[in-house]
Amino acid sequence: MNKLKKKRVKNPVTALSVGLEENLHKLGYAADTIWKQRRLLNDLLSWLAGQQMELSNLSEVQVNRFMGDRRAAGVRKLKTPKALGHILHHLRGLGLVPNPEALKELGPAGPILDQYRRFLRSERGLSGTTVDRYVDCLRPFLDARIQDSGLNLASLTSADVTSFVVAWCPSRNTGVAKLTLTALRSFLRFLHLDGVTERPLAPAVPSVLHRRLAGLPKGLERDQVRRLLAACDISSTDGVRDLAILTLLVRLGLRRSEVAKLGLDDIDWRAGTVCVHGKGNRHERLPLPADVGQSVAQYLRHARPTKAEGRMVFVRHIAPHRALSPSRVSTIVAETAQRAGLGRVHAHLLRHTAATELLRAGASLSEIGQLLRHRRAQTTAIYAKVDRTNLRLIARSWPEDAQ
Known part of the structure; x- marks a missing residue:
């Protein structure tokens, strides 16, 4: 015998829920998620009425009390303050709920x-x-x-x-x-x-003992780079986005945070340049290679969500479509490397890969430093040890017959 499908209770429509629904729809949320948020808003309003409180009295303490009562009543979903994030943002935008107090350090310090x-x-x-x-x-x-x-x-x-x-x-x-x-x-x-x-x-303040240039920068070989890029499934929107991110990291040697901060207005398509937001709030313009521009353009045309928030180039493909975080950029690199059979690969390794590839192509250390945007020449000097061919020319032969 087939069980009758439980009929979903209809949420009452109010001015607040209509505005919330419109905001969530713009962010790209599915109808089912919007329905749950409307119901949660109605539950909050009912709870406030039972407590004889106004929206203007809704503080973080009251939010925690509301969620505590939901958990005590046996609610299994949407039972933490995080679930109220979009609702509170909507109500604060209307001026009905006070803004959260800025977190301040406690104690004498x-x-x-x-x-x-x-x-x-x-x-x-x-x-x-x-x-x-x-x-x-x-x-x-x-x-x-x-x-x-x-x-x-x-x-x-x-x-x-x-x-x-x-x-x-x-x-x-x-x-x-x-x-x-x-x-x-x-x-x-x-x-x-x-x-x-x-x-x-x-x-x-003394310095930590550190022997400069003691290490050897490691990068991926050309075959490994090809395998890494080929591991992106360009038949999916995620794969198109990930290929554009990896191409930027490998070809321009960007840091993960610089990829995350890349905005639509930072790319000058006519001039073929890109403005990079680096460390210390420094903005520097780099040439945009044809293959990099092609992969980014492919993503913007066919894979970037139409309801993306803000002007960042790379965004989440699950609502809300906000800008990717630097940690997510690292995760994309790691997951793609695992699919390519390369083991554990960090995003910064691709920065070293870009530098070593330039060195193999005959670029000077000063040119590599300009691409990586190093402030000091000493920082780039470590890549001199990667050029083993030229190092052999200045290396002294080992005295085989030394007594």
Whole structure:
């Protein structure tokens, strides 16, 4: 006997739900998802009425209470505050719900860290991820400066800085230690500029022992690059997008964040150039090779969602169609490399691949540095060791008969 299909309860249509439906439709959501969001909005309004509250009183605390009551009632889906994201955004846009309070650092070090965050963003032009990493690295140093009277930075001396580094860094790996010292130098410069310390203490931060040019940059061979690009299924929209991303990484040596930040207005099709948004908020224009431009144009014409948000080139193909994150760019590289049978491949390896391929083609180190947008020639010098043919010309023969 066939079971009767359960009839879906019709959501009451209100002015709020109609506006929400229109916004979700523009973002590319399916009808089923829009229906669930309308129902969740109606549940929220009913809960507020039961609590004798207005929308203007809906804070993060009340949102957590609402979701807690849903879980207690046995609701199995849409039971976390994240599910209310689009609804809250819609209601805030109408001015019915207050904006969330900006997160502030807690504890005695909170005020100075909030000022330092603003400094890094406005003066240094660092990304939010980099700012968070700097602040996290500074917490142990600031914790050591907290006394009964609060945070003491005015009496900070060079000896205090050196003592912290000597005690803290030896037990950390090289990467963590280097980032901690970089963040510490930046923070000490900020303290001096802000007048907290009378003397500049950044020079007191020692350096982590690091032998420059000790490593050897590794890139993919030409056959491996062909296999990587061939692993993209260009019969699907995802494959067309991924091929364009990989071509940019391999041919122009872009960083994953630079691919994620690439905007539609950054490409000058007539001039054949592309503007790259690099580190430190630097904008530099590079030539756009024909094969790279062709793969990007193919994606824009046939694969990029028509309801994509914003002006970023590469977006999610699942609603909401927002710009890809740098981590998603890395995931695309890793997943494609696995399909190609290349094992574990990081996005930065393709940057090395672009540099080594240029070197094989006869490009000079200065030309490679211009493509990779290195600030210092020493950074590019590591690729000199890849040119084994020319290195053999200057290498001294091994004395076979040495006594």
